[in-house]
Amino acid sequence: MSEDTYRVKVGLAEMLKGGVIMDVTNAEQARIAEDAGAVAVMALERVPADIRAQGGVARMASPKKIREIMDAVSIPVMAKVRIGHFVEAQVLEALGVDFIDESEVLTPADEEHHIDKHQFKVPFVCGARDLGEALRRIGEGAAMIRTKGEAGSGNIVEAVRHLRSVMGAIRRLTVLPKEELMAESKRLGAPYELVRWVAEHGKLPVPNFAAGGIATPADAALCMQLGAESVFVGSGIFKSEDPAARARAIVKATTHYNDPKIILEASEELGEAMPGLDVSKLAKEELLQTRGW
């Protein structure tokens, strides 16, 4: 895989900064998302809240469904594959999706290894709960990192925890003396070269987005103020009372994340948000964020 290909992959991630990527399950939802100002859509069979409620094995969406969504909109279309399922990824690349999410929201196909993402021309985004996990995924070729949060919960607490963890660990690296970086790399379980890069630049080498539990305009702005460069909204839009209005409001709050007056405007007359779950009451085996290694 050439260096040019990697630059082009990270380049698309750069273009999505400051925007909102929305989960959609059909062409009609995709058009609503595009009209509301989404920078991309994530094509899914079921949104995370329904995957959580219905259980069973969650797999890549059917190619027919993804193609229907690709035909409906002109913005980039992403789709999810199971962790480690490189053949699902080959199928999505052949289909021509613009970004692949190797996602803990689907049932993992491999409990030890993630996909070697360098083998693909299509860029990948992966979830991370901390800096070590983020750098392992980047080492495997991810062109974008997102927090895992707790998908389908409508609860922002885990995304905040993961963002703070990643941003805090980055800040810590920037003040460590050079001779401590190798031990730090061992502690993080992250490639040494990437640890050095982060220590020198004070940021991840790829865009860093937030995901998992974003349900309101204020949630989106909170993630942006904490250092995320864009947000993914999964169940938060199409599980709410008025999806089009909520989608527009979250887009507005993401662009103006530092302007409380506009976040206030965006928060008014929105109808009910999706119902939320108390993540601390979820059983261990119900957590999606612990998938990934």
Added chain:
Amino acid sequence: MRIGVLAIQGDFAAHGRVLERLGVRWCEVRYPEQLEELSGLIIPGGESTTMLKFLFDEGFIEPLKQYARRGALLGTCAGAILLAREVTNPPQPSLNLVDIAVKRNAYGRQVDSFIDTTMSPALGPPPLEMVFIRAPIITGVGSGVEVLAEHRGHPVLVQQGSHVIATFHPELTSDTRVHELFLALADRRSE
């Protein structure tokens, strides 16, 4: 000379890094009234549909048209689409500030994105490195538009008065010549 980068979404920070490398102070533009103080505005890469919706919803269209009569503009990729006279694939409204017709996503989807070089007679050697990401193609140029660089028979860098359009992303390379051209135009406008 004050330079702004439209910061609705997209790679505005990448443009900012180029400006900083050239020693130019810049600001993120999110409100129409900010245009009044600028002599140069960059419309970055990103999603043109998202930016267009924002420009309409937040009352940017008229202020931008007024700004264009006196200030320099640089539009890259999505910026090129917004500034064009006519947009196809699919058709969408545009600002009609540069006399070009563009076709969106004209090379295909992300798997068809690429990096290549071309010689620009206007900029001279070395060849210009160009990053094309889900890029548009300029399908027609008006008589007042000067073509500064071409690739595979299509104009990729054009200029009309103080307005410069690139269908690729000069902000994602280390070659600063496109930005320097834009800054020279902005400087002339600020005098």
